[in-house]
Structure formats: structure tokens, C-alpha cells
Amino acid sequence: MGLVRSAARRLVAVAARLGPERGREWARAMLAELEFVEGEWEALWWALGSITVIARRSGQEWVRLCGAEMRRWERLAMDQMGKKTGLLVAGALGTAVLVMIAFALLYLTAVTFPQLGIEQAEWTHILVVIVIPAIICLCGAAWLWRRKRPLAVGILLSVVAVGTHVVLHFAHHFARR
Amino acid sequence: MKLRLSPQTLLVLEAFLEESAVWRYGYEISRGSGLKSGTLYPILMRMEERQLLETKWESGEPGRPARHMYRLTPDGMQFVRESRHAQAAKGLGAVALGEAQG
Numbered sequence: 177m178g179l180v181r182s183a184a185r186r187l188v189a190v191a192a193r194l195g196p197e198r199g200r201e202w203a204r205a206m207l208a209e210l211e212f213v214e215g216e217w218e219a220l221w222w223a224l225g226s227i228t229v230i231a232r233r234s235g236q237e238w239v240r241l242c243g244a245e246m247r248r249w250e251r252l253a254m255d256q257m258g259k260k261t262g263l264l265v266a267g268a269l270g271t272a273v274l275v276m277i278a279f280a281l282l283y284l285t286a287v288t289f290p291q292l293g294i295e296q297a298e299w300t301h302i303l304v305v306i307v308i309p310a311i312i313c314l315c316g317a318a319w320l321w322r323r324k325r326p327l328a329v330g331i332l333l334s335v336v337a338v339g340t341h342v343v344l345h346f347a348h349h350f351a352r353r
Numbered sequence: 354m355k356l357r358l359s360p361q362t363l364l365v366l367e368a369f370l371e372e373s374a375v376w377r378y379g380y381e382i383s384r385g386s387g388l389k390s391g392t393l394y395p396i397l398m399r400m401e402e403r404q405l406l407e408t409k410w411e412s413g414e415p416g417r418p419a420r421h422m423y424r425l426t427p428d429g430m431q432f433v434r435e436s437r438h439a440q441a442a443k444g445l446g447a448v449a450l451g452e453a454q455g
Contacts, residue, residue, distance in 0.1 A: 201421075229394045
């Protein structure tokens with residue numbers, strides 16, 4: 177075997193070894209065929225063509241793998257985002273449910289025991305419907321902060337919303353006086 | 354998805370159509386079509402991916418490597434016939450257009 181053919185064969189063999197797993201059979205096919213190419217320089221041209229094919233295939237494979245990896249990350253991020261949003265909404269809904277339960281309990285007590293005069297005591301309303309649920313929520317949010325932060329944020333956001341509502345209510349109340 | 358019919362692809366298809374049942378070597382097709390390995394093999398790969406081409410390894414004489422061989426599948430033969438008709442129709446259309454313009 178001549179020097180040029182030997183070098184050509186070695187080049188294709190290295191490229192085939194470094195090339196992608198997919199298409200390795202084709203790299204082997206080109207390498208095998210090189211042995212049958214007539215003429216030393218023709219063998220070298222054959223080898224250069226083969227290397228180009230392997231390199232192009234490697235590039236395509238790399239782009240394909242990168243694309244697949246990017247799609248996987250995108251899907252993961254979307255899943256994570258969906259999960260976080262769900263927890264945030266759950267936290268807000270939980271606070272709303274707690275306030276509604278407190279309100280229902282207060283209403284039932286007022287209806288069942290009218291002699292207590294709860295209907296007239298505005299501070300009882302604020303204490304039972306706003307302050308106690310807000311304290312429970314704040315304690316819950318503090319406990320959840322390290323475990324399930326989106327849930328804690330949802331709770332805090334709704335506590336802030338309720339607090340803003342109370343502030344506005346009193347501002348309106350005192351402005352009327 | 355079928356194959357894009359570039360002039361080089363048509364040359365390869367023509368090479369297979371001469372004796373469609375015969376298994377062929379890469380170098381043989383290269384010599385027949387005048388295409389270099391860098392052009393020929395991507396076409397063969399695409400044909401195989403689209404199941405127009407079947408491949409096999411043939412163990413050669415002792416001391417020589419096994420060779421990769423190629424043959425058109427029934428789908429491949431159908432595709433070659435259809436593409437030939439399409440090319441012929443295109444050719445006739447071009448001639449008719451030339452006559453109409455002339």
C-alpha cells in the first residue's frame with residue numbers, strides 16, 4: 177500500500193472513530209470502499225470527501241442534540257413554572273377560604289346567640305375575620321417559606337390584599353366622619 | 354417525506370435504475386455517476402433514511418474489508434419511476450413552452 181493511500185486510510189479511520197455514533201456504519205462503508213479505489217491520489221480525494229461527509233454529519237448530530245437538550249430544558253422550565261403558579265394560586269385561595277370560614281363562623285355565632293350583640297361590635301368583626309386569619313396565615317407563610325416558597329408567597333400576597341382592603345375601609349370610614 | 358431531486362440525486366437514481374435488482378458498491382456508483390464520495394454518500398444516506406434504499410455488508414476476499422452494498426427497495430423503484438415521469442413531463446412542458454414562445 178502506497179504512502180498516500182495509507183495516510184488517506186488513516187485519516188478516514190480517525191474521522192470515523194471521532195464521528196457520531198449515528199452514521200458510524202456509513203463512515204465504515206466509506207473507509208472500506210477506500211481500499212477498492214483505484215489510484216493513490218484518487219484514494220486521497222475519496223478520503224477527503226468521506227471526511228467532509230463525516231464532519232457534516234457530526235455537525236448535524238450536534239445541532240440535533242443541542243436542539244433536543246434545549247427543548248428538554250424548555251419543557252422542564254415550563255413544568256416548574258406551572259407548578260409554581262399552581263402553588264401561588266393555592267396559597268391565595270387557602271387564605272380566601274380561611275377568611276370566609278372565619279366570616280361564616282362569626283355570622284353563625286351572631287345568628288345563634290343574638291344576645292351576645294356581635295352584630296354591633298365592629299372590632300369583633302375585625303378581630304375574627306381579619307386579624308386572627310391574618311396571624312394564622314403569617315405563621316403558615318413563615319413555616320412554609322423554606323419548604324414551599326411559592327405557596328408562602330401566595331398566602332402573603334393575599335394577606336397583603338386583605339390588609340390593603342382593611343386600610344382602605346378605615347380610611348374611607350374616618351374620611352366620612 | 355420523499356427525496357429532493359437535485360441533478361446529483363437524479364444521477365444516482367439513474368445509476369440504480371440500470372439494473373435495479375443488482376446490489377451495487379459505493380465506488381461503482383461513484384464511477385458510474387461521476388460523483389465524488391462527499392456528494393454521493395449524503396444522497397445514499399438520505400435514500401436509506403427514507404427507506405428508498407436497502408443496504409447490506411458483503412464479506413469480501415480474505416485480507417480485504419467487507420463492502421457496503423446498496424439496492425433500491427420496491428418503494429425506491431416506485432419513487433424512481435415517478436420521478437422519471439415527473440422529469441419527462443417537465444421536459445415536455447419546457448419544449449412546448451419553447452415552441453409556443455418561438
